[in-house]
Amino acid sequence: MFQTTQTIRFGDCDPAGIVFYPNYLRWFDGTFHALLRSRGKGHQELCAGLGLVGMGLMEVGARFRSPATDGDTLTLSVEVGEWRERSVRFLYQGRVGDRLVLDGFELRGLFVGKGEALGLSPVAPLKAYLEQPPVR
Amino acid sequence: MFQTTQTIRFGDCDPAGIVFYPNYLRWFDGTFHALLRSRGKGHQELCAGLGLVGMGLMEVGARFRSPATDGDTLTLSVEVGEWRERSVRFLYQGRVGDRLVLDGFELRGLFVGKGEALGLSPVAPLKAYLEQPPVR
Amino acid sequence: MFQTTQTIRFGDCDPAGIVFYPNYLRWFDGTFHALLRSRGKGHQELCAGLGLVGMGLMEVGARFRSPATDGDTLTLSVEVGEWRERSVRFLYQGRVGDRLVLDGFELRGLFVGKGEALGLSPVAPLKAYLEQPPVR
Amino acid sequence: MFQTTQTIRFGDCDPAGIVFYPNYLRWFDGTFHALLRSRGKGHQELCAGLGLVGMGLMEVGARFRSPATDGDTLTLSVEVGEWRERSVRFLYQGRVGDRLVLDGFELRGLFVGKGEALGLSPVAPLKAYLEQPPVR
Numbered sequence: 001m002f003q004t005t006q007t008i009r010f011g012d013c014d015p016a017g018i019v020f021y022p023n024y025l026r027w028f029d030g031t032f033h034a035l036l037r038s039r040g041k042g043h044q045e046l047c048a049g050l051g052l053v054g055m056g057l058m059e060v061g062a063r064f065r066s067p068a069t070d071g072d073t074l075t076l077s078v079e080v081g082e083w084r085e086r087s088v089r090f091l092y093q094g095r096v097g098d099r100l101v102l103d104g105f106e107l108r109g110l111f112v113g114k115g116e117a118l119g120l121s122p123v124a125p126l127k128a129y130l131e132q133p134p135v136r
Numbered sequence: 137m138f139q140t141t142q143t144i145r146f147g148d149c150d151p152a153g154i155v156f157y158p159n160y161l162r163w164f165d166g167t168f169h170a171l172l173r174s175r176g177k178g179h180q181e182l183c184a185g186l187g188l189v190g191m192g193l194m195e196v197g198a199r200f201r202s203p204a205t206d207g208d209t210l211t212l213s214v215e216v217g218e219w220r221e222r223s224v225r226f227l228y229q230g231r232v233g234d235r236l237v238l239d240g241f242e243l244r245g246l247f248v249g250k251g252e253a254l255g256l257s258p259v260a261p262l263k264a265y266l267e268q269p270p271v272r
Numbered sequence: 273m274f275q276t277t278q279t280i281r282f283g284d285c286d287p288a289g290i291v292f293y294p295n296y297l298r299w300f301d302g303t304f305h306a307l308l309r310s311r312g313k314g315h316q317e318l319c320a321g322l323g324l325v326g327m328g329l330m331e332v333g334a335r336f337r338s339p340a341t342d343g344d345t346l347t348l349s350v351e352v353g354e355w356r357e358r359s360v361r362f363l364y365q366g367r368v369g370d371r372l373v374l375d376g377f378e379l380r381g382l383f384v385g386k387g388e389a390l391g392l393s394p395v396a397p398l399k400a401y402l403e404q405p406p407v408r
Numbered sequence: 409m410f411q412t413t414q415t416i417r418f419g420d421c422d423p424a425g426i427v428f429y430p431n432y433l434r435w436f437d438g439t440f441h442a443l444l445r446s447r448g449k450g451h452q453e454l455c456a457g458l459g460l461v462g463m464g465l466m467e468v469g470a471r472f473r474s475p476a477t478d479g480d481t482l483t484l485s486v487e488v489g490e491w492r493e494r495s496v497r498f499l500y501q502g503r504v505g506d507r508l509v510l511d512g513f514e515l516r517g518l519f520v521g522k523g524e525a526l527g528l529s530p531v532a533p534l535k536a537y538l539e540q541p542p543v544r
Contacts, residue, residue, distance in 0.1 A: 009438045010451050015180065015282060015289045015342065016190040017452075022165060022283070025158040030417045033478070042479040043418050044151065044425075054152040061197040067254070070287065070441070071450040118203070145302045146315050151418060151425045151478065153316075158419070166281045169342070178343040179282050180289075206305070206423065207314040287452065288462040294433040297468075301430060316423065326424040333469035339526070390475070 001079040002035045002134075008072045018067040025060060028092050028106055031076045040135040050125050053118075056111045058087060062104030072096045081105060083127050086120040137215040138171045138270075144208045154203040161196060164228050164242055167212045176271040186261050189254075192247045194223060198240030208232045217241060219263050222256040273351040274307045274406075280344045290339040297332060300364050300378055303348045312407040322397050325390075328383045330359060334376030344368045353377060355399050358392040409487040410443045410542075416480045426475040433468060436500050436514055439484045448543040458533050461526075464519045466495060470512030480504045489513060491535050494528040 006027070014020040036043055036055075047054060068074055074094055081089035087109045094101040110121040142163070150156040172179055172191075183190060204210055210230055217225035223245045230237040246257040278299070286292040308315055308327075319326060340346055346366055353361035359381045366373040382393040414435070422428040444451055444463075455462060476482055482502055489497035495517045502509040518529040 007442065007445070010441045011286055011292050011294070011434055011437050013287045015285045015287065016192070017287045018190075018192075020162075020165075020283050021193045021196065022158045022161040025161050026156075026419055029156075029158060029419050033418045034415065037415070037479060044478065054154075056152070056154075056203075057157045057200050059197070059199045060157065061195070063195045064193050067192075070452065071445060143306065143309070146305045147298055147301050147422055147428050147430070149423045151421045151423065153423045156419050162283055165283050169282045170279065173279070173343060180342065206316065207309060288464070290462075290464075292434075292437075293465050293468065294430045294437060297430040297433050298428075301428075326426075328424070328426075328475075329429045329472050331469070331471045332429065333467070335467045336465050339464075 001077070002031070002038055003075055003077040004031045004034050005073060005075045008068055008070055008074055010070045013070050018069050021062075021064065024062060024064075024094065024102055024104075027074070027076055027094075028060070028062070028078075028090075028104065029057075031078050031092065032090060032106060032108070035078055035130070038134045039129055039132050041129075046126075046129065050110065050121070051112060052121065053111045053114065055108055055126065057106055058109050059107040060104065062092075062102050064102050065100045068094075068096050068101045074101065080130070083123060086110075086122055088123050088126065137213070138167070138174055139211055139213040140167045140170050141209060141211045144204055144206055144210055146206045149206050154205050157198075157200065160198060160200075160230065160238055160240075163210070163212055163230075164196070164198070164214075164240065165193075167214050167228065168226060168242060168244070171214055171266070174270045175265055175268050177265075182262075182265065186246065186257070187248060188257065189247045189250065191244055191262065193242055194245050195243035196240065198228075198238050200238050201236045204230075204232050204237045210237065216266070219259060222246075222258055224259050224262065273349070274303070274310055275347055275349040276303045276306050277345060277347045280340055280342055280346055282342045285342050290341050293334075293336065296334060296336075296366065296374055296376075299346070299348055299366075300332070300334070300350075300376065301329075303350050303364065304362060304378060304380070307350055307402070310406045311401055311404050313401075318398075318401065322382065322393070323384060324393065325383045325386065327380055327398065329378055330381050331379040332376065334364075334374050336374050337372045338368075340366075340368050340373045346373065352402070355395060358382075358394055360395050360398065409485070410439070410446055411483055411485040412439045412442050413481060413483045416476055416478055416482055418478045421478050426477050429470075429472065432470060432472075432502065432510055432512075435482070435484055435502075436468070436470070436486075436498075436512065437465075439486050439500065440498060440514060440516070443486055443538070446542045447537055447540050449537075454534075454537065458518065458529070459520060460529065461519045461522065463516055463534065465514055466517050467515040468512065470500075470510050472510050473508045476502075476504050476509045482509065488538070491531060494518075494530055496531050496534065
């Protein structure tokens with residue numbers, strides 16, 4: 001559905017010389033935001049238009065299949081695993097060349113309200129937005 | 137079994153004003169390393185003693201139950217969920233006061249070798265190490 | 273004037289085994305925010321009260337005097353170097369035991385307005401706030 | 409001399425909605441490492457070849473001229489300001505379109521030895537390396 005590519009950098013890696021794992025989740029999130037933007041709008045504009053406080057995370061998971069290090073070119077692909085009424089599961093795969101480095105998912109919802117009144121709105125508007133063709 | 141406490145800071149939060157989620161995973165990892173250190177040794181010393189290249193991550197997961205923000209005092213607790221032959225599951229809970237903010241897990245293994253020869257060593261030595269009483 | 277103490281963690285370090293330097297700047301910022309909070313309020317509450325968009329950074333600098341690594345206990349101290357009409361210079365020192373690890377500064381201002389109208393407000397209210405005694 | 413370009417992401421920004429400043433320093437460092445790699449080798453290979461423990465930081469500084477936010481395309485350029493016997497000053501500029509977002513510098517040295525014996529080696533080999541044309 002969509003992918004980002006980046007060179008892994010020295011500072012992304014830990015004393016064992018491989019990617020410090022929370023960075024992979026940072027890149028999941030960054031790829032989600034790049035996916036939003038690929039259809040023409042960023043998170044802030046979309047949330048303002050839909051009356052949301054955020055397209056937030058409900059759950060995340062990742063399995064680390066092989067290590068990656070400084071200088072590796074990492075391609076992260078994302079696709080929708082499942083649309084539910086009030087949540088959507090995004091599936092991620094990260095590869096260096098043909099080698100699978102990790103796979104995982106993010107379960108996201110459209111949040112409205114604040115404090116005690118924080119709740120989930122139906123995800124249909126996000127589905128309609130993402131089913132548009134990429135801009136340019 | 138073990139816990140860390142910290143004040144969440146402005147820079148840990150995103151434009152929605154809540155913790156940017158990969159930071160929680162950074163804190164899972166930091167709590168694991170603090171747990172190691174509570175028994176007297178850090179990761180490098182332990183790995184050198186056991187002939188390991190690292191006590192690396194195989195899988196991670198987290199469910200976000202309620203938001204946390206700048207100034208909140210977050211307590212992260214960790215306990216062992218299950219010792220297997222070549223992996224160990226750590227269970228995490230993060231709370232602000234009594235409120236559950238997130239729970240999750242890390243599946244870790246003891247890695248030996250490099251490249252094609254990268255493999256998993258039995259986790260028994262880590263079990264023996266962590267079952268010691270805390271230092272001081 | 274004020275200080276924070278933390279144990280440096282595995283994930284704060286890079287493949288050379290020492291702190292990845294941007295983390296020190298993250299800790300400068302975190303110590304500034306902890307200083308604010310030590311007088312009873314956080315950044316958001318203070319900015320709302322003073323009509324500011326932020327207590328933002330205008331300039332930063334740091335000199336790295338000796339390395340620090342996983343397990344080191346780092347104490348960061350901050351004091352005011354100079355109050356000017358529309359800026360304030362905070363001076364930082366980081367030590368592991370008696371050993372100086374780094375020193376540096378942040379030049380901050382009180383920002384008002386947006387876009388073309390973004391400007392600097394006098395820092396006197398921040399001075400008055402910080403000259404209060406610590407809460408508790 | 410060399411530049412990198414990236415889209416600023418949601419997670420790079422703080423509750424004020426602008427880039428959390430330590431990320432700029434992370435990108436200075438990343439641009440330095442990309443510059444190394446543009447001549448064919450990464451940090452680890454270069455250090456191994458020259459008998460170094462690292463091309464480490466001695467000093468850093470940055471002035472923040474205008475804010476940048478989620479979705480902005482940031483171009484970071486780096487050039488050498490001055491070669492000295494045992495240090496080199498890199499100058500950075502970050503722009504969004506024509507607008508200057510920040511400028512700054514890194515003072516780096518070639519470190520050899522460990523602990524008490526940590527010292528600086530002449531930077532001439534790095535100068536020779538960087539004066540080669542880019543690979544490809």
